[in-house]
Amino acid sequence: MASSYRAPVEDMRFALYDVLGAEALFGKLGFDEATRDVLDAILDEAARFTETVLSPLNEVGDRVGCEYDKATGDVRTPPGFREAYRKFVEGGWSGLVSPPEFGGQGLPHLAGLPLKEMIDAANLAWGNFPLLSHGATEALLHHGEDWQREAFLKPIVEGRWTGTMCLTESHCGTDLGLLKTRAEPQADGSYSITGTKIFITAGEHDFTDNIVHLVLARLPDAPAGVKGISLFIVPKMRVGRDGAMGERNAVRCGALEHKMGIHGSATCVINFDGAQGWLIGAANKGLSAMFTMMNTARLAVGLQGLGLSDRAYQNALRYARDRLQMRSLSGAKFPDRPADPIIVHPDVRRMLLTCKALVEGGRLLGYHGASLVDVGSHATDHAERKQAEDLLGFLTPIVKACLTEWGVECTYHALQCFGGHGYIAEHGMEQLARDARITTLYEGTTGIQALDLMGRKVMQQQAAGLQVFLGMIDAFCTQHADDASLAEFIGPLREKAAQWQALTMQVGQRAVANADEVGAAAYDYLFYSGYVALAYWWARSVAAADASSRSAEFKTAKRETARFYFARVLPRTNTHAQAMAAGAETLMAMPDSAFDS
Template sequence: MSTYNAPLQDIRFALHEVLGAEALFARLGFNEATRDIVDAVLEESARFTETVLAPLNRVGDEVGCSYDKATGAVTTPPGFKEAYAQFVDGGWSGLASPVEFGGQGMPHLAAIPLKEMIDAANLAWGNFPLLSHGATEALLHHGQAWQQEVFLKPLVDGRWTGTMCLTEPHCGTDLGLLRTRAVPRDDGSHAISGTKIFITAGEHDFTDNIVHLVLARLPDAPAGSKGISMFIVPKLRMDRDGNVGERNGVRCGALEHKMGIHGSATCVMNFDDAQGWLIGEPNKGLMAMFTMMNTARLAVGLQGLGLADRAYQNALRYSRERLQMRSLSGTKFPDKPADPIIVHPDVRRMLLTQKALVEGGRLLGYHAASLVDVIAASGDAEERTQADALLGFLTPITKACLTEWGVECTYHALQCFGGHGYIAEHGMEQLARDARITTLYEGTTGIQALDLMGRKTMQLQGAGLRVFLGIVEAFCKAYENDEGLREFVEPLRASAGEWQALTQAIGKRAMADADEIGAAAYDYLFYSGYMALAYWWARSVAAADASSQPQAFKDAKRETARFYFTRILPRTLVHKAAIESGAAPLMAMDANHFDS
């Protein structure tokens, strides 16, 4: 069985030494978020995830959720409901929510490590509060005062949970095709009818009430995505004063049978004249949806990170214990019948790849979370504008790269175990199966690539990229005369210039052929992700050198950065070559020739 220990040393390093969280929080007015308080939150987060959630990970996979066809009820795996009660009692559900709605008012960045730990400890369980957070954000930014009073407060304190009901059987990403209807009623509510699929936490036994946020069409709505509205549809009927009524016309019609995350309830939800309340303006539902979606995309990126970290921890432990052959350069452990496999170069390649992607990816994800705080709390309008542009640019990179790297890292970890990784005993195959969904839900990797290339770069004229390149150049200028950092600063600066030139070249080709955007998107996404990590690894070495961390920690950061720059960053060369080949190699073949 796989185990999990929260990586508190590296999380603290990321928050305090690299990102300067305490100074950032003080500048933004989060006066309660001192280093002592943040560290206390980290300690309790580790205790809860290690002792309560992690032991339930395997039972969630083996038992899964069960569905009662007669009633539509869903029962979660043994221990899941009790763990949620502890989660609520501990005040975790509202850690970063505003105080006025019952939350603790902590910065978003201070709550992100808890999210990472939950996902590493028990991804399937973590999906239940994840969806509540998305519903909370939509109500916070788009809900009316009475809706916030009636629906938001119970979500913040965990008495209720939330969902996002977007996808339908005939339409996924293309929401302009959705058919769910919303008919006005005399009391100001609407009757919602339709079917939604792939609804995480659509039904369960954690709470009595579930708040569904549903996309639907009004009778006079224009066609396509411009005619979509969003509605609050509670499991139990509610009036504007918060009085709870009878069961609403919403029911789970089935549970999906999935490759992984068996402990997460993935539901088909049927709405039959269900009471719903319009949130936001009519036909403006996509605005509220993207508030939820962007929050969820960052959160799913953290899922990939958490799984990668847990996989790495177990692969590292096994590689130190497993004896197999002797080192090619001579016996390293003469008192043992064979050397542990960690002495072999190829095992080290897999372990260092995981370490580099996990620790660099942690900074990528945490930095994106810090931008949420800057946008919400900075008193400087220009700083907010730049943070918003940068967050928009980094969101598809964070979601796609951290999840794809999660798949890569769980693959490498399983490979370190050899045949023992393929059987269920060690838990590695569960991590590999669970990781696969993260590249699909909340927008596939391809959708993230199109968002980055088409909207965030071409349509917005690279506003976010310019901000990030400015950050990179400021770092390079600050350390250009530092002999200890030259091996990182010089290639980082050169690669940043190449990044900018490559972006401009894609834009020029796209003016002649729109397919150039789609053809370049995937490779541009990963080129950007590897470039972002190059910056964070260079900055990690600088921060480690200046810190009071043990010398072994500092040495490990430098050696991992060297591995990253020499073994992983060159992946950009392949992506650059693919981009420069243009659209022709992809689009020239006739569609009928694929089976020839």
């Protein structure tokens, strides 16, 4: 039986309404159309679309994959993918959170996040096509000229065109200062773009008539390194200033990458051979425009890890309830059956509860990040916007790295629950495990996220975002200091928050004498931060569930999962703290030559 997906609509409602207070937040920010009735309708219809249209295509996308025509450079997506995109556009999903003046519905980012999670869980490979369009939308919205927004943004928002991010070259990934793609000014104000980009998601496909590539390149007089990078709009089909689509541009897919997973996603080598492009933003300032795309994409990729985790958990739970193996160690729980279902065994419950804790806590971590995008863009108070931006910057690498690494962990646990049946293709679990791997790599590896957090967000920005988060923890703990029902969570949470602050200062002090201390501590600091952040959200979940009108069973499930998290997952922070304390010497002392010995 292939893997299936059922959108967790009720837990999404709990996250939005009971924990995050989305209705009040949207009202405060001026999103008058984002009422509960509207949000509920979005959730229900998104669930229907993803469950009935996208999820059934997940297996065929993996099995058939995309096909490349070497003679023409065209790419054909798996059966059903193109038709699913047509339904996606007809349903108005492509412009859900985009501004109305460009054809969107103008809803908050947080309102669109459940749809994003459902898409990723239902069919991750298919979801990569609209994902890249969203990144292009953000870049054009914040950095494009008026005519560029009219000519390029409207068709993308409407779903008639799609977008890409063309950053990576074969010799440079993270170190973009090494890129070689060049841009030559032309008499008509455009630029001639020449070079090759690799790993371009949705770089070529059969969904739309035009694809808008956002390309990093160098001008002839550009300074060396990252200070000489500019960003250009390079469409597959030429587009004039009036928005009219013309002849085919000198842009061609040179190959499709053969990958371990996401076979239904077109990962392309894209060749630019004197292609017409238009400068977006200021010359040599392409890096700032790129990060507008990149930061949005990093939050989105974090949701991919969450979606895969949830789908894997759902299928493992179903299997654990059905699969009969052995008897419970404490005596038969189903004596009328030849054996007990494996859900009675403690180790299976360990894996299932780990998944449940990371999924439901991770949902709040990711959704909170989206709410900060809305506050940073729409709050009327400047100080409130600045605080949201600081916190969002701090949380973005945590969301991206932790949710994707937990996606690998959860798909692995789910595979284990199936045993040998998980390793074969029949049940679809091995596909989820393979697909999950890429989420830890694209839009910046886990190590890059760790360096961004430790090096930029903590050291360079003096941990401004951390101080905001610690303030949230302190306010919550103070509010519930006398609540006996939350005492088992408040005490440990206070202790971890204090340790978080102390560890940050210790690493910072050591880094003054030795810059390698930043890199040595970064990975463990990131995961320490992620686990403490989740402890906060689990404590808030218990408080919110207790205060809600939800069923006793729902409240019990939240409390018991929180207890499991605090007892069996949060202690991982102790190992990360000890690793940080070990310092850089344990990593850097051995000579390079000794690695061969």
